[in-house]
Amino acid sequence: MKILCNGETLELAAGIRVADYLSQLGLDASSVVVECDGKILTREEYGSHALQDGSVLELIRFVGGG
Amino acid sequence: MLTIAGRKFRSRLFGGTGKFSSPEIMKEALAASGCEMVTVALRRVDLNNPADDIMRVLDRERYLFLPNTSGARDAGEAIRLARLARASGGGEWLKLEVTPDPRTLLPDPIETLKATEELVKEGFKVLPYINADPILALRLQDAGAVAVMPLGSPIGTNQGVLTRFQIEIIIAQAQVPVIVDAGLGAPSHVAEAMEMGADAVLVNTAIAVAGDPVRMARAFAMAVEAGRIAYEAGLGAVRKDAAPSSPEDGLGFLR
Numbered sequence: 001m002k003i004l005c006n007g008e009t010l011e012l013a014a015g016i017r018v019a020d021y022l023s024q025l026g027l028d029a030s031s032v033v034v035e036c037d038g039k040i041l042t043r044e045e046y047g048s049h050a051l052q053d054g055s056v057l058e059l060i061r062f063v064g065g066g
Numbered sequence: 067m068l069t070i071a072g073r074k075f076r077s078r079l080f081g082g083t084g085k086f087s088s089p090e091i092m093k094e095a096l097a098a099s100g101c102e103m104v105t106v107a108l109r110r111v112d113l114n115n116p117a118d119d120i121m122r123v124l125d126r127e128r129y130l131f132l133p134n135t136s137g138a139r140d141a142g143e144a145i146r147l148a149r150l151a152r153a154s155g156g157g158e159w160l161k162l163e164v165t166p167d168p169r170t171l172l173p174d175p176i177e178t179l180k181a182t183e184e185l186v187k188e189g190f191k192v193l194p195y196i197n198a199d200p201i202l203a204l205r206l207q208d209a210g211a212v213a214v215m216p217l218g219s220p221i222g223t224n225q226g227v228l229t230r231f232q233i234e235i236i237i238a239q240a241q242v243p244v245i246v247d248a249g250l251g252a253p254s255h256v257a258e259a260m261e262m263g264a265d266a267v268l269v270n271t272a273i274a275v276a277g278d279p280v281r282m283a284r285a286f287a288m289a290v291e292a293g294r295i296a297y298e299a300g301l302g303a304v305r306k307d308a309a310p311s312s313p314e315d316g317l318g319f320l321r
Contacts, residue, residue: 006110025116032111033154040153058110060150064092064120065107065136066082066221066270 001053012051019046022059032061068265070243071159071191071212073130077101078260079290080132080245081283082270089123091279096129099273099283103130105161107137108147108154132193134161140174141181148185160185161215162194171221175202179209186210195247198229203236203244214240215268217248218259222271224251227258237263253289260293261301 001014012021018041022029034041035058041049051057068075081101086092096104104124112118124131133151138144144164151160162185164177178194179202185192191212196202198216206214216233219225226249227233237244243265250256256267269286276282 006113008113025111025113027111027116028119030155031119031121033108033150035150040149042153059113060108060154061111061119062106062121062131062133062151062154062156063109064083064086065134066084066105066268 001051003051003053003055003057005057006059014053015050017047018049018051018057021051021057022046025059027059032059034059068243070193075102075266077287077290078266078294079256079287080104080266080268082268082274083120083124084270085274086279087274089120092120092274093123095273095279095283096124098280098287099269100287101129103132103159105132105134105268105270106156107134108150109137130159131156132159132161134195135163135181136165138164138181139166140164141177141184144177144181145184148181148188148190152190158189158191160190160192162192165221173197173217175199178202179205182206182209182211193245198232198236200232200235200239203240207240207242211242213243213245213265215245215247218246218255219249221248223249224272225249226251226255227262230258230262233259233264234262253285256286257289257293257296260290261296263297266290 003010003012018034029046037056068078077100079099079101081096081099081104083104083106133156135144135147138147148160164174165171166174173195182192182194193213193215194206194211195215203214216236218227245266246259246264247268250269251272259267273279273283
């Protein structure tokens, strides 16, 4: 299935959970916030929330800024 | 001691975390500055370099995070960023920035007020970044902002306090702390703001891009302290005509 993550189209295994995708990327779940189809997910939801074909995912984190 | 929304701060210098050449230099400079609150921004994770995480060096026990809404061009975008910041574990503190014009990065007062009203309702501690407009500062205070952050000069310009007249009025009128933000390019600029009675200043660029950011952070910390002590000590009045420092009497032997 295809999803749009941070503006990039990606091919992922059907039904992959957010937590599994984050660990594939090597991302510490506590360092990012996930918005899926316009809705912010709580950290507790990462393990259960399955991505769908066409899901729009935003992975956001704190960066340096003024 | 400075208190904002019930929280006490020993240091009246707040630090930014942008533009440093490395996370290690940022960490050392922030330590040298003595600051207790630091701004951070929210951006997409770089999928090609997901391990790149500047925040790994920042101790959340030592620094209160003040997430900003930089990049927002209207109230809706700022509110979305604020909610993401809270979900990221940023807490309730928020530097609200709404800057629609990339050339000047001047804040939009109407969108800033709209976003403040909504975010206060949602429980955020809102510190709005504003042009140095005394009326707007009062409107934001009435809307529930916990501090106001008038600009000295546009972000990243190092031009100092170009808005002195308006900031003096804001300081005289505001019931909430006044934090002069943006454009403070030299220790003398922050000393000036603090001598005027600003409660605190926020500095990022001037420290981050200095030849030696760690020493510059120390210089800014000293200037903030000097300016604050001078304000508390009470500056002499400015006058037009000269007034001799030596006695005018006792010169009879000369003529």
